Amino acid sequence: MADMGCSSGPNTFLPIWEVMEAIDETCRKLNRKNPILQVFLNDLPGNDFNSIFRSLPSFRKKLEEEMGGEFGPCFIAAMPGSFYGRLFPPRSLHFVHSSYSLHWFSEVPEIPLNKGNIYLSKTSPPGVHKAYLNQFEKDFTAFLRSRSEEMIPGGCMVLTICGRDEINDSSGNHSPPIWEFFGMMLNDMVLEGLIEESKLDSFNMPFYAALAEEVKYVIQAEKSFTIIRVESFHVSWDASIDDRCRDTMDVAKGAESYHGGHTSKAFWRRNR
Numbered sequence: 001m002a003d004m005g006c007s008s009g010p011n012t013f014l015p016i017w018e019v020m021e022a023i024d025e026t027c028r029k030l031n032r033k034n035p036i037l038q039v040f041l042n043d044l045p046g047n048d049f050n051s052i053f054r055s056l057p058s059f060r061k062k063l064e065e066e067m068g069g070e071f072g073p074c075f076i077a078a079m080p081g082s083f084y085g086r087l088f089p090p091r092s093l094h095f096v097h098s099s100y101s102l103h104w105f106s107e108v109p110e111i112p113l114n115k116g117n118i119y120l121s122k123t124s125p126p127g128v129h130k131a132y133l134n135q136f137e138k139d140f141t142a143f144l145r146s147r148s149e150e151m152i153p154g155g156c157m158v159l160t161i162c163g164r165d166e167i168n169d170s171s172g173n174h175s176p177p178i179w180e181f182f183g184m185m186l187n188d189m190v191l192e193g194l195i196e197e198s199k200l201d202s203f204n205m206p207f208y209a210a211l212a213e214e215v216k217y218v219i220q221a222e223k224s225f226t227i228i229r230v231e232s233f234h235v236s237w238d239a240s241i242d243d244r245c246r247d248t249m250d251v252a253k254g255a256e257s258y259h260g261g262h263t264s265k266a267f268w269r270r271n272r
Helices: 014-030 049-070 126-150 166-170 177-191 197-201 212-222 253-257
Strands: 002-004 037-043 074-080 093-099 151-163 225-236 260-270
Touching (some): 014 093, 037 049, 151 212, 212 225
Parallel strands (some): 002 093, 093 151
Antiparallel strands (some): 225 260
């Protein structure tokens, strides 16, 4: 399997753990021996892979403690590089996972003047949205074509992508709340003379929060994969904050309006 956009934080090993638990449970039910698992962790070359490897002994120890010695060997290696191009030999992957990575572009597209904004907003000209959408479709298509070459027929892929819902889309509010908040701060810095206005106007986030329908359109147009399931769900702005710390945090009242994001998760199978 391969985890695309693995990063180097405490959640790096979580997808591997979930997969191994699922395999272990299935093998127990079928009374079969656990397979040997080869895992490739992918991210850009600048990722801190050394910290990941330093964490491997503790991860293996946890596996032994909670799963016992019955689980087959798990070999973990790094594969640095952009997932918008080829990374693996043909038909070498059975399963691909990526979480919160594919909404980032491979490059900043040529975007018309988006004055006062760092992303899509209600005041952005139509050409700005078209430029963002075109870049998303280009990058996502390149990702799918590369994975279609690398995965075996019948292989599966699960992707979690930051997106937006139909309600915000119909209101013209394409921007995730956090980018609106940063945009407001940067505009205030322009007014205070801390940033040149021309620099703010030329800056655009290389990020696109797609609708679930836009994700499905690219998959169906590329034709290498069959969609099994697409799910959409909201994530609260404080979803990752420990409950023990929540009551002690000093949160500005204005931040309460920036209270969430929309996420799409897609599960599909490589066509034969």
